[in-house]
Amino acid sequence: MFTAQRNGWGCADAYKDYRQEVKDLIEEWVDSDLSVVDPDAGFAPCPYAKKALKDNRLKLVKCEGDLWKKVAEECRDFDTSYSVVICYEDDPEESYEQIESACMALNEWFALNKMDVWVLAFQTDFTMVFVQKLSELDDASQRLEKVGYYKNYERQDYVNLILTRRQRRLSNARS
Secondary structure: OOOHHHHOOOHHHHHHHHHHHHHHHHHHHHHHHHOOOOOOOOOOOOOOHHHHHHOOOEEEEEOOOOHHHHHHHHHHOOOOOOOEEEEEEEOOOOOHHHHHHHHHHHHHHHHHOOOOOEEEEEEOOEEEEEEEOHHHHHHHHHHHHHOOOOOOOOHHHHHHHHHHHHHHHHHHHOO
């Protein structure tokens, strides 16, 4: 864990350095994992991540204290100049299963309220909640589907991850 006290910096310098450290970790993750083509699947795990990073369309938001308050604010005030907002929290108090359940509940709430927002969870040494426009995410998903991206997905994963999200988008449009 990065702390200002451990490194002897002032708070402003520590915060700036910590943000850069997280940004560097995410850039490394994009370059070394998310953009590398899996030889068995024939695709990178996240084919759009590198372009979003290169085009400065990722926004990083450090959450101190209340992760969900910050996620809610970013969902409410989504800045469309970004394709993804990543709300991150050091030293997560919640397990991945708790974070994922909260994201699923929020996505259901967004659908019921006809909001064009979708959240996804990821957790390593810190928690990340990705905030995206549902319509953009589903459009990208449909492009990937046309080139066979999901052909190696287990049927149930495809239904749970892709078709459920698409159905929520379609139900948003019907009202």
